[in-house]
Amino acid sequence: MKEIILFIYPQKSSFINSDIEFLSKKYNVKTQDLLWNKASILPLNLITQFFFLIRNIQSSKVIVISFAGYFSLLPVLFGKLLRKKTLLILNGTDCVLFPEYNYGSLRKPLLLFFVKKSQQYATKLLPVDASLIEQVHTFDETIFIKNQGFKAHFPKLKTPIKVIPNGFDTDFWTYNTQFIKRKEFITVVSASKKSTAIFKGIDLIVNVAKQFPNKIFTIVGLSEEVQQEFKVGKNVIFYSFVKKEVLKQFYQEHQFYLQLSVNEGFGCALSEAMLCGCIPIVSNAGALPNVIGKTGFIIEKRGVDIVKKMIEKILFLTEEERIEKGIKARFQIENNFSISNREKLLLQEIES
Numbered sequence: 001m002k003e004i005i006l007f008i009y010p011q012k013s014s015f016i017n018s019d020i021e022f023l024s025k026k027y028n029v030k031t032q033d034l035l036w037n038k039a040s041i042l043p044l045n046l047i048t049q050f051f052f053l054i055r056n057i058q059s060s061k062v063i064v065i066s067f068a069g070y071f072s073l074l075p076v077l078f079g080k081l082l083r084k085k086t087l088l089i090l091n092g093t094d095c096v097l098f099p100e101y102n103y104g105s106l107r108k109p110l111l112l113f114f115v116k117k118s119q120q121y122a123t124k125l126l127p128v129d130a131s132l133i134e135q136v137h138t139f140d141e142t143i144f145i146k147n148q149g150f151k152a153h154f155p156k157l158k159t160p161i162k163v164i165p166n167g168f169d170t171d172f173w174t175y176n177t178q179f180i181k182r183k184e185f186i187t188v189v190s191a192s193k194k195s196t197a198i199f200k201g202i203d204l205i206v207n208v209a210k211q212f213p214n215k216i217f218t219i220v221g222l223s224e225e226v227q228q229e230f231k232v233g234k235n236v237i238f239y240s241f242v243k244k245e246v247l248k249q250f251y252q253e254h255q256f257y258l259q260l261s262v263n264e265g266f267g268c269a270l271s272e273a274m275l276c277g278c279i280p281i282v283s284n285a286g287a288l289p290n291v292i293g294k295t296g297f298i299i300e301k302r303g304v305d306i307v308k309k310m311i312e313k314i315l316f317l318t319e320e321e322r323i324e325k326g327i328k329a330r331f332q333i334e335n336n337f338s339i340s341n342r343e344k345l346l347l348q349e350i351e352s
Helices: 014-023 039-056 073-082 109-121 194-199 202-209 244-253 268-275 288-292 304-314 319-336 339-351
Strands: 004-008 028-031 060-066 085-090 124-127 183-191 217-222 236-239 254-259 279-283 297-299
Touching: 004 014, 004 039, 014 028, 014 060, 014 339, 039 073, 060 073, 060 339, 073 085, 073 109, 085 109, 085 339, 124 339, 183 194, 183 202, 183 244, 183 268, 194 202, 202 217, 202 304, 217 244, 244 254, 244 268, 254 268, 268 279, 268 288, 268 319, 279 288, 279 304, 279 319, 288 297, 288 319, 297 304
Parallel strands: 004 028, 004 060, 060 085, 085 124, 183 217, 183 254, 217 236, 254 279, 279 297
Antiparallel strands: none
């Protein structure tokens, strides 16, 4: 019989599915699918979660929680009460506060309380990048709160910390150097609100695209309502949603990946694109410089003219230089952020 692990999350995503998949090889992973993004059903969700924990926590080895939020406090309290290990994976929004963009879980007082207490009472915190612990924001000069990360917001926090980066399927996301990349720039975000899209740098990309009318800019992941908020030329192509296999083809067709976010806890789409040979162009924000390492290009400050000048420089790269940089981008993710590495590190924490 496999030992039981409880896995708690706000909603399914590709990286959460990935964690569940490799944990299921060794453990019986029990999950609970609830919608945590609606305040009206929060009390009902907490009651439902309470009885889920009552039924399952005694027989479980450990509780793994992805993100801190309304859904994380009861599991860590149950774990503390019953001496069950609780591993809290921190991914980004649960560690930062950017009121200028209405972004970050810490901007709402009640949610702030749940996040703080979850981090305080967890057995161990597992941020996906060191920038989530503490960072100084310099990319957007309009940002008032420069010190970010959970240590900056909760300086008295004493919970043990271990950075475990995200991991990616290097066998699925592939780069064929014989395949000619015919299109230029691609960006993948998940945004159903205009404010989120702007936080992710879509306004920058759209305005930069106007300066390069002969270059194609592909943007994937905006809802159709948000797409209507941006006035774009014929060289900007929107896709609301594409399947995983189609997204891989998009990456393989495009030369450069743009990620101009005000902050990123990691950069999952960026990493997938790099595995497919996309040369990264990223903002100097959050985890992005750590993810790309010495490959690609970093935009130091937020501004259309700054991005334009960088792209003008990049477009002078020869075909040989582009292929070489694409190979280096893939090696960066393959060598540092493979799914096997994340599996090994997370299993070590569970079994220690």
